Amino acid sequence: MRRYxxxxxxxxxxxxxxxxxxxxxxxxxxxxDFLRHVLGATGVHVGCEHxxxxxxxxxxxxxxxxxxxxxxxxxxxxxxxxxxxLARDDVLSDLQQAFRxxxxxxxxxxxxxxxxxxxxFLARNPAPTEQAVREMLSGHLCRCTGYTGIVAAILDxxxxxxxxxxxxAA
Amino acid sequence: MKDxxxxxxxxxxxxxxxxxxxxxxxALLAGRGCYADDAPVRPGTLAAAVLRSPYxxxxxxxIDAARALAMPGVRAVVTGADVEAWTSPFIVSVKQPMRHWCxxxxxxxxxxxxxxxxxxxxxYLAEDALEAIEVDYDELPPVIDPVAAAxxxxxxxxxxxGSNVVSDRSxxxxxxxxxxxxxxHRVRIDVRYPRNSGTPxxxxxxxxxxxxxxxxxxxxxxxxxxxxxxxxxxxxxxxxAARLRLRAPRHAGGSFGVKQALFPMIVAMCxxxxxxxxxxxxxxxxxxHLVGATxxxxxxxxxxxxxxxxxRITALAWDQLDDCGAYLRAPEPATFYRMHxxxxxxYAIARLRVRNRVVLTNKTPxxxxxxxxxPQVYFALERLVQRIAVELGLDPLDVFRxxxxxxxxxxxxxxxxxxxxSGDYAAVLERALAxxxxxxxxxxxxxxxxxxRLYGIGxxxxxxxxxxxxxxxxxxxxxxxRAKAGPKNGAIAAATVAxxxxxxxxxxxxxxPQGQGHATTIAQVVADALGLAPQDITVDVEFDSRKDGxxxxxxxxxxxxxxxxxxxxxxxxxxxxxxxxxxxAGALGCAPADVVFERGKLFARSxxxxxxxxxxxxxxxxxxxxxxxxxxxxxxRETVFWTPDVLAAPDGHDRVNTSATYGFAFDVCxxxxxxxxxxxxxxxxxxxxxxxRILNPALADGQVRGxxxxxxxxxxxxxxxxxxxGSFRSGSFADYLVPTxxxxxxxxxxxLETPSPFTPLGAKGIGEANNMSTPVCIANAIAxxxxxxxxxxxxxxxxxxxxxLALVAATERMVSR
Numbered sequence: 001m002r003r004y005x006x007x008x009x010x011x012x013x014x015x016x017x018x019x020x021x022x023x024x025x026x027x028x029x030x031x032x033d034f035l036r037h038v039l040g041a042t043g044v045h046v047g048c049e050h051x052x053x054x055x056x057x058x059x060x061x062x063x064x065x066x067x068x069x070x071x072x073x074x075x076x077x078x079x080x081x082x083x084x085x086l087a088r089d090d091v092l093s094d095l096q097q098a099f100r101x102x103x104x105x106x107x108x109x110x111x112x113x114x115x116x117x118x119x120x121f122l123a124r125n126p127a128p129t130e131q132a133v134r135e136m137l138s139g140h141l142c143r144c145t146g147y148t149g150i151v152a153a154i155l156d157x158x159x160x161x162x163x164x165x166x167x168x169a170a
Numbered sequence: 171m172k173d174x175x176x177x178x179x180x181x182x183x184x185x186x187x188x189x190x191x192x193x194x195x196x197a198l199l200a201g202r203g204c205y206a207d208d209a210p211v212r213p214g215t216l217a218a219a220v221l222r223s224p225y226x227x228x229x230x231x232x233i234d235a236a237r238a239l240a241m242p243g244v245r246a247v248v249t250g251a252d253v254e255a256w257t258s259p260f261i262v263s264v265k266q267p268m269r270h271w272c273x274x275x276x277x278x279x280x281x282x283x284x285x286x287x288x289x290x291x292x293x294y295l296a297e298d299a300l301e302a303i304e305v306d307y308d309e310l311p312p313v314i315d316p317v318a319a320a321x322x323x324x325x326x327x328x329x330x331x332g333s334n335v336v337s338d339r340s341x342x343x344x345x346x347x348x349x350x351x352x353x354x355h356r357v358r359i360d361v362r363y364p365r366n367s368g369t370p371x372x373x374x375x376x377x378x379x380x381x382x383x384x385x386x387x388x389x390x391x392x393x394x395x396x397x398x399x400x401x402x403x404x405x406x407x408x409x410x411a412a413r414l415r416l417r418a419p420r421h422a423g424g425s426f427g428v429k430q431a432l433f434p435m436i437v438a439m440c441x442x443x444x445x446x447x448x449x450x451x452x453x454x455x456x457x458x459h460l461v462g463a464t465x466x467x468x469x470x471x472x473x474x475x476x477x478x479x480x481x482r483i484t485a486l487a488w489d490q491l492d493d494c495g496a497y498l499r500a501p502e503p504a505t506f507y508r509m510h511x512x513x514x515x516x517y518a519i520a521r522l523r524v525r526n527r528v529v530l531t532n533k534t535p536x537x538x539x540x541x542x543x544x545p546q547v548y549f550a551l552e553r554l555v556q557r558i559a560v561e562l563g564l565d566p567l568d569v570f571r572x573x574x575x576x577x578x579x580x581x582x583x584x585x586x587x588x589x590x591x592s593g594d595y596a597a598v599l600e601r602a603l604a605x606x607x608x609x610x611x612x613x614x615x616x617x618x619x620x621x622x623r624l625y626g627i628g629x630x631x632x633x634x635x636x637x638x639x640x641x642x643x644x645x646x647x648x649x650x651x652r653a654k655a656g657p658k659n660g661a662i663a664a665a666t667v668a669x670x671x672x673x674x675x676x677x678x679x680x681x682x683p684q685g686q687g688h689a690t691t692i693a694q695v696v697a698d699a700l701g702l703a704p705q706d707i708t709v710d711v712e713f714d715s716r717k718d719g720x721x722x723x724x725x726x727x728x729x730x731x732x733x734x735x736x737x738x739x740x741x742x743x744x745x746x747x748x749x750x751x752x753x754x755a756g757a758l759g760c761a762p763a764d765v766v767f768e769r770g771k772l773f774a775r776s777x778x779x780x781x782x783x784x785x786x787x788x789x790x791x792x793x794x795x796x797x798x799x800x801x802x803x804x805x806x807r808e809t810v811f812w813t814p815d816v817l818a819a820p821d822g823h824d825r826v827n828t829s830a831t832y833g834f835a836f837d838v839c840x841x842x843x844x845x846x847x848x849x850x851x852x853x854x855x856x857x858x859x860x861x862x863r864i865l866n867p868a869l870a871d872g873q874v875r876g877x878x879x880x881x882x883x884x885x886x887x888x889x890x891x892x893x894x895x896g897s898f899r900s901g902s903f904a905d906y907l908v909p910t911x912x913x914x915x916x917x918x919x920x921x922l923e924t925p926s927p928f929t930p931l932g933a934k935g936i937g938e939a940n941n942m943s944t945p946v947c948i949a950n951a952i953a954x955x956x957x958x959x960x961x962x963x964x965x966x967x968x969x970x971x972x973x974x975l976a977l978v979a980a981t982e983r984m985v986s987r
Contacts, residue, residue, distance in 0.1 A: 028294065042208040043201020045423070047371040048456040052903035055371055083201030096199040100191055103868050106876065107685025108198030109205065109372045109423030137911035141903065143371055143424050144685055146875035147911040 004073055012076045016041065017085030025072050032056040034072030035082065043083040043112050047141070054140035057113035058082045064120035083112035086119070094160060095119060098153040106144035114140050118154050128158055185694040185704055186931070189868035192690040193704070194421075203421040206375035206392040207453050215377065216245055218442055218452035219296035220435075221286040221303050222462055223278035226314070226532035226896020227325070228307035230276055233286065238302040243291035246446040247303065248438070250275035250285070256441050257406050260434065262498050263643050264337045264528070265651070267330040270497035270535075272406065272438040278307070279327050279496035280534050281898045282462035287438055289446040293453070312532040312896035316470055316493035320529045327496060327530045336498055337528040337646055341510075341824050343585035344521035346476070349485030353476030357561050359554045360472050360963045363546045365465040365493070366888040368539050368880060369908060370684070372423020374432045374454035374463065378439035380447075386413025387440040393432040394418065394425045394682040395725015398640065400715065402500050406437050414440075418682055418713040425684035426880070427538030427727055431464035434499070460906055461898045465890050466539035467505040468493035471550040476521075481562055481569040485521035488513060488550075492528050495535040502536055503528045507642045508635065508728070509543040511588030511828035515551050516595050516631045517573040522585045526646075532896045538727055540880060541941030544632065552630040552946040553953075553965065560958050567608075570599060570631055570836075581927070587825030589816055590633065590832045591934075592924045598836050598860050599631070605920040606838035606856035614840065614853065624843040624978065625853075626955025630947035631836050634861070635829030636729035636935025637661045639817040640722055642828040649822045657819035661830055662721035663734035667696060667742040668807035669750075671792040673785025675700060676708045677742075680724035681735040683711050686937065687869045688731055692739050694866060695931065699743035700750075701767030702784060719809040729935020732865055733831050734812065737930030742810040749806065752799055754787040816928050831926045831934035833861040837947040843955045848975035850886060850952065856918040857943065861936035862926040871919050873937040878917050881944025883909045889968050959984050 004010055004027035013022040016039060023038035030049075035041040035058065044067060047055035051069040058067045059081040086093045092100070095118060105111045114137065121128070121136045128136075133154050137147060176191060197203050235247035250273050259269040269275070273284045286303055290296035313319040313327065319334045327334055350356060377390040386409045393399075393416065404411040416436075422429075435452065443450040454463065469492050476485040494502045506526045514522060555573075559566035574595040575582045582590040611627055618625035641659035644652050666678040677696050681688050689711050693704035713720075723730065750772065751765040758765060760774035773781035788806055790797055795804035814830035840853040857874060864870045887907040891899040900906040925932025945967055953965050956977050964977055 026294070036207075041201075042205075043203075045205075045372070046207075047373075047423075048903050050456065050902050050904070053371055053456075083199075087200050092196065092199055099199055100195040103192070103872050105195060105198060105685075106687065106872055107370070107372070107422060107424040108194070108203055109370070109685075111198060112201050115199070134911040139910075141371060141908055141910065143369060143426065143880065143908065144876045145872060146879035146914050146917075148875050148914075148916050149872070151911060 010073055012072050014075050015079045017081055027071065027073050029072045030068055031070040031072045031075050032067035035067060041082050041084055045109050045112055047109065052141065053110065054117065055110050055113040057116045059116050059120055064117045083115055086115060095157050098157040102149040102153040102156065104145060104149035104153040110140055110142045114150060122154070122158055126158060126162060130155060184698045186698050186865050188694065188866065190690055190694055190704060190866055192687045193693060194687055194689055198421065204419050205372060205421045205423055206390065206419050209390055209419045211377055211451055212449050215449040215451050216289045216291060216446055217293040217296050218439060218450050219288045219293060219300050220284050220452070220458065221288065221300045222458065223274065223281060223283045223285050225278055225307050225309055226281045226312040227310040228278050229310060230274065230278065230285070230305060231308055232306040234304040235286065237304070238288060238299040241299045241302055243295035244288060244299045245291070245448070246289040246442065248287040248442045248445050249273065252445055253441055256444060257437060258408055260402055260406050260500065263500060264498060264646055266336050268328045268336065268498060270499060272434045272441065280532050281896055282534055283496065284438060284462065287442045289442050289450055314531055314533065314892050314894060314896055316468060316491055316529045316531055319531045320491060320527065327532065334530045335527055336530060337503060339526050339646060341524040341586070346485040346487055346521040346523040349476040349521045350487065353484060354479050355477040355562060356474055357477055357554065357558045358472065358474040359550060359557050361550050361553055362966055363469040363549050364967050365468040365533065365890040366539070366884050367465055367890065368426025368428045369906070370424030370426060370428055373456060373459045374429060374435060376432065376436050376439045377449060377451045378436065378443045379449040380440060380444035386415070388415045389436055389440065390417045390419065391432060391436055392418060392422045392429055393436060394422065394429050394684055396430065396501065396727055397720055397724040398722040399430070399433045399500060403433050403437055407440055416715040420712050422684045425726060426540035427542055428464055430538040430727065456903065457901045460901050462534055464537040464539070465495065465534050467502070467536040467546065469546040473550040473554050475554055475558060477558055477562065480572060481558055481564045482572050483517060483519050486514060486519055487523040489525045493531050493533065493536070494528055495533040496530060497535045498528065498530065499535040499537060501643060503646055504643050505536065505543045505546065507645050508638055508828060509547045510642060510645050511586050511826050512584055512633050512635055512832060513547065513586050514584050515548070516575060516633050516834060518575045520585055533892060540877065541938045544634065544938060544942030545884060545945055548630065548632050548942045549946045549949065549967065553949060553962065556950045556953060557962055566629055570629070571596060587827050588829070588832065589827045591926045591928050592862065593834045593860055594922065594924055595631065595834055598834055598858050598922055601920055601922060602836040602838055602856060602858035605858055605918050606854060608838060611840040611854060618842060624845060624955040626841060626951040626953065628839045628947045628950030628954055629837065630943040630950060632939060632943045634833040634835060634935060634939040634942060636833065637734045637814060637830035638728035638730070639826065639828050641817070641819040642826050645820045645824055645826045649824065652820060659819040660813040660817050661723045661730065661734060662811055662813045663723065663730065663738040664719035664721060664809060664811050665735060665739035665742045666719050666807065666809040667739065667746045669746060669788040671789060673788040674708065675702065675706060676710060677739055678710045678718055679735050679739055680718065680720045681711070681731045682713050682726040684726050686731065686873065687866070691736055691865050691869060695736050695740050696743040699740055699747055700784065702770055719811065721811060729937045732933035732935060733926065733929040736865060736933060738810050738812040740930045741812055742808045745808040745810060746806060749802065750787055752802055753790055754782055756799065757782060812930065814928050830928055831862065833859065833934040833936060833939060835859045835939040835943050837943040839947045839951040841948065841951045841955065843952065843974060843978065845978055848971035848978060850969070850974070852915045855915060857940060858920040859936060859939060860922045860924050862934035863923055863932035864921060865931065865933055870936050874919050874940055875917065877937060877940030878944050879909050879914045881940045882914060882948065885945040885948035885967060885969060887968050956981055
């Protein structure tokens, strides 16, 4: 087990959205702060710093989790995916496009976290019910939209992926 | 449908009115927005952390920062002594000797009040040092309940003021006493409105830099106005307004009015930068935001109506007590006065009596929260209308129909001064009943009740003011004091349209959007005026007080965008169009009035074949000034300042047209209460609006849905709770509950459009209606479900399961007796 001492800078290596990145931080630095301020992934948003609002959600080794409840040093050597990795060659993913089509965002501050949870969720649940989508979304707070467009966008993209045989599933 | 909306319209079509997808979304969806905490800062910028009072009311006998200053990375600690030396207390809109500084000086008056700021090399180090600041507090008795705070024996917050009641004004319109004396019935309701908030997911951010050579301060923040507060900040910093440069980044993570309350922290960070000798950045955390940022004004209301046998209301008497917290922070007591002109709501009631008292308590200062004043007023007024129906045994819909301002009576002057610009309230009601399927709901209610279930239907009719009169707050002063202070009025909006050297169009606006999609709507409006497509228009919503056109009313509040800012952009675009028509008329061989702008081209009405491209025509203003018609200025950039003509200062009888436009909404809610758990299940919710001309229906519906979700939260979940000792009990999102996707149903939305005669595009605000209508509509449905025996005063927001269970138990006891 690695030991970290207080006040020392530690090297943290991650695969961030498909690219090897490294940075240095104290052992107490939150993963959210590390991603934003050390690696520059400012699409990771911080809304509550106590794990309720979900804005900071990223996918670590394939599982959506709150980056404000994790330490950066605990992500050392892991695969971290953020909102920055969803679009390919400047083309928005099907999920992102569905969000635009359904007016699923206003201020957009909660959106990156929701996109990451939805990405994880749809990979596990290709044919979700509306109720299941709402239960997944209950881990996120949005104060602008009333959630209607978000639910519609996620159901829409699930249906489109099924029509296309699931080849687009992230 | 959707795809058609994105396509170029037919020649006679317009972009305004289409549900265009937003230009904002691509950057935001890709995680490439630029919010305040993402914006670049200068190397060497330091981080601030704020020490806050754990006590609601205490004297500070000692602050010692020596240990903190000795800690690694700490550069400065700012305390009350610094702010006394370098700033002045904030000005207060009632003339009272109250001293409100950006940090506590000698005394703290609410839990969460800023006491000191640590400036350090990073935020972790700054937060470490907070714990090393030694503060000795001598506790004083706190005052939490507003009614108790108004008593003569209450503990006093501000000794110089001598009372916690800092304003007490009475108003009389018509002859209300005679109406009450003659009335067949008097119906009264006593209600309280809780303290709650919009809680944007992005908290406050301030980056402040003290500039050398007396140049003042440069501030980047997500403060969103009203820019009248620039005057309050400049005066506190003892500098000319021009030396306080306020900038806002491209994107903001919501505000709902709340970020208005950032202004004292802007002043605090200016002082911190001055003391540290470096730029300082502060990012508010969620606990700070909940405990210390702001709150909707809590209110205690007694409202009484004089009523005829048929339910016709002949007079209203309001007695309102506002809990503004520990300091009367600008623009308070505006929560009262925003609504003052339209205290008779949607009803033709000629006689009115009002008493407004403002009381201070040991709580966070109150301020703007979406709906601002409306939720407080309509919770009383629409509960009263429900009670009139119950007490007189009438159908509530008949009470509405008999009291509405008649359809042909607009513009209608309400007794306290509101000039209701346009509307057809009866038509909206009928549309709402159809949208809700009210006959079906009544059948469902009968069936549920005969099975012993608790099913209720509620209604609410609200007039939604938008575009606030900058002079309304002076209604708090007596006419004599007002005359001495000089008149204030208007609601100035500004927009700039520029055409560049290749014919590209850029628009700058004063609306500081917080996520609504202003850039998209402005592009639609300007495209129509210039015969272009929205994607041809570049809209700049960043704000820089040094470079942009703006005035006192600038900012993101009072639903001013659609009516005022979009209207000003339309007028500025028309000016550019007139200039281009004059410039191109010679080449087109026609009079300027006969130049047609269509599909990116200019041509003479009589000769569509001989068209000039928009870019070519505009280019002449830049590349060939010698060819311009005589008297035509070179360059192509027009700024329009617009204010609604109808907004005058309050008159000698305290009548004031508080807003330029007044929309209308009628809501219907059907719900069922679970006897076992006290939880509420919404069976159907229909909300029907008339916000004048709708500029982008998708965005308008987005505003309705968002307001509805917040209204639902206010109705059932949200409250800032204080313990009897004044400590704060709602400091996390696990304590302050806001609705998730599991709690928010999909409302049925319908619109009628009665254009406003007073705004350039006929548009009115729509973003606050459901914050005003939904809390009381749900409360009325809960009251209906619990039955006529329920104590009306016990319907108190938020209607949590525990409150409802107690009422269910009380009704069951009554039945069994």
